Amino acid sequence: MGPCIALTRGGRLRAKIKWRDDEDGHLVTCDEEFRHAFAEAEQDAARLPLIAEVTLDDGDCLSIGLGREISVLSYVGASKMPPYFSSQGPARVRDGEGVVFHYYGHWSEFPPSAAVPTAEAVEAVRYFCEHGKLSPLMNWVEV
Template sequence: MHITTDHHSVDQAITSPTDALSALHALDGKNSTQLIASNDNGCLMIGGGNDELYIVTFVVEEDTAFFNLLADARAQDEQDIALVTGGQKGLFPARLCVDKATATEALLYYIEHAAMHPGLNWEQDV
């Protein structure tokens, strides 16, 4: 499994959960704004980092389906939040902006199981 960050297009092999957490903690919303953990079955993309908020998307195989992780605390909030992901600033619905603990939980599960965390709230992007 590899994690790619957008900061100077670094591609690093992930050999432990510690490596994955280091890549997540490097996201700052300025110099490093997106990481992609991937394997043959798809990928988990995490973008943002500014204000400790993240957009987390699980992509199945060859872009067959996309699932966005929902922020339970802001599920009904209609406000948009500005985040930088993939080097581009964008406005995202608050319900899609998860905290660091939730992003960490999704990433660690993905690193171990190469799948979406079944205990988290995901919404298919149609």
């Protein structure tokens, strides 16, 4: 196991990853903890595709769909007021039906236009944790 490289700004906690409504979530302060939390979430998502929420210490939240070959991303700022943003996938991915994930006890459907490759979505979440903003490598659309 390598060193834990901090994902903190000013010594404060950077993120909490949560996907179960019966727990507080995983506190993530370094890359090692990020990988561990995502591995656990993906293990749960293998049984039931789900949405995991990644909330920064400032309250900004980026949600990611796990458990499918494609994913979706949804951003809500700390104020919980618009604008809200969603991922926008490449045409080759977004053709077809809506994408469905389990979100705290309910099924949530997302439009096919929001579908992106899961590996790219995970990298966008990593960027969000490290930089505190949406990845410039992902296409975003206001919803």
